[in-house]
Amino acid sequence: MKKAEIVRIGISIGDLNGIGSEIILKTFQDARMLEFCTPVIFANTKLLSFYKKYFKVNINFQGIEDATKIIDGKINVVNVWKENTKINFGQEDKFLGKFTVKSLETATQALINNEIDALVTAPINKNVIQSEEFNFPGHTDFLAKAMKGDSLMLMVCKDLRIGLLTDHVAVKDIAEKITPQLIQKKIDIIRDTLKKDFRIQKPKIAVLGINPHSGDNGVIGKEDEEVLKPTIEKINAKGTLVYGPYAADSFFGTKNYKNFDAIIAAYHDQGLIPFKTLAFGKGVNFTAGLSGIRTSPDHGTAYEIAGKGEADYTSFTEAVFAAIDIYKCRNEYLELTKNQLQKQSKKL
Known part of the structure; x- marks a missing residue:
C-alpha cells in the first residue's frame, strides 16, 4: 500500500546522448529525496547501470516490469525496452530517439492510469524523435493530445x-x-x-x-x-x-x-x-491545464557538455519538487471544492 504522503514521480529519460541521465542520477543520489517521493524512471536497468558507472554516481535502483509493480521507498526503473543501446554523448542519433519516445509514451500512459502521481520529463532533442508515428514539436503538444486537453x-x-x-x-x-x-x-x-x-x-x-x-x-x-x-x-x-x-x-x-x-x-x-x-x-x-501533472527543467539536452560530468542538476531537482508541490496543492484544492459542494447540497 502506498504511503499517502509519498508522491510517486514518474521520470522520462529524455535524449539518451544528452545530459538527462546525468541530472536524473545526480538528483536522486541524495537519499533524502526518498523522504519526499518515490522515483519511477522509465528506461532500462542496463542503461542506467552504464550511466551510474560512467558518472561514478553512488546510487541503487530496483528494476520492475511495469508501473503497477512500483516499490515505495526505492528508486524504481521500469524496463521499457530490452534492446542494447550504444551511447555517444553529444551526438544526434535517430535510432536512440525511438527509446526516448518509448520512455515518454510509457510514462505518460502510467500518468493517465494513475500509476504515478506526476511526471517529470528530462530534455529531448525534437529532431531525433520525429517519425510518422510521433510528430509533435515538443512535450507540451504530445501531452495535450495524449490527455485530450488544452x-x-x-x-x-x-x-x-x-x-x-x-x-x-x-x-x-x-x-x-x-x-x-x-x-x-x-x-x-x-x-x-x-x-x-x-x-x-x-x-x-x-x-x-x-x-x-x-x-x-x-x-x-x-x-x-x-x-x-x-x-x-x-x-x-x-x-x-x-x-x-x-x-x-x-x-x-x-x-x-x-x-x-x-x-x-x-x-x-x-x-x-x-x-x-x-x-x-x-x-x-x-x-x-491538463488532468495530469508534468514538469521539466528549464534547459535542453546540452550536447556541448553531455558526458563530461559538468551538468548542473538544480533545475531538474526543482522540477521534481515543483511536481510534488503541485500534486499536493491540487489534492488540497479538490478536497476543499468537494467539501464546499457537500455543504451547498446540504443547504438545498
Missing part, C-alpha cells in the same frame, strides 16, 4: 510565472494564431491553475503586447488594438483580474512583473528570454 506552457520560479499564448510557433505565424478564442482559453487555463495548483485565490494576470510598444495605438500593427485589448477588457469585465496589453520591452526592466501572479507572453521568446535571464538553471517548465 494546455499552456508555464515557466515557474518561486513567484515568477510566465505563460505563453503561442509556444512552438514560427514567428511569421504568430499574429494569425492569436485569436479572441485562444486568448480566452489561455487566460482561463492560467487563472484556474493559479487557483488549484499554486493556492492563489484571486490571481492577477498581466498580458504582454504582440507588437513593439503594444502596437503604439495601431501605428505598429493592428493586433493589439483590434484583438488583444478588447478581448482582455471583456474577460476582465467577467471578473477575471487580467490586465494589458503591456509593452514587453520595458515590462521586466521596470520590475512591473512583480505586481502580478502570472504573466502571459504572446510568443515563445518574448516570454522565455526574460524568464531564463532572471531564473535560468532554477526554473521549471510546467504544463498547465
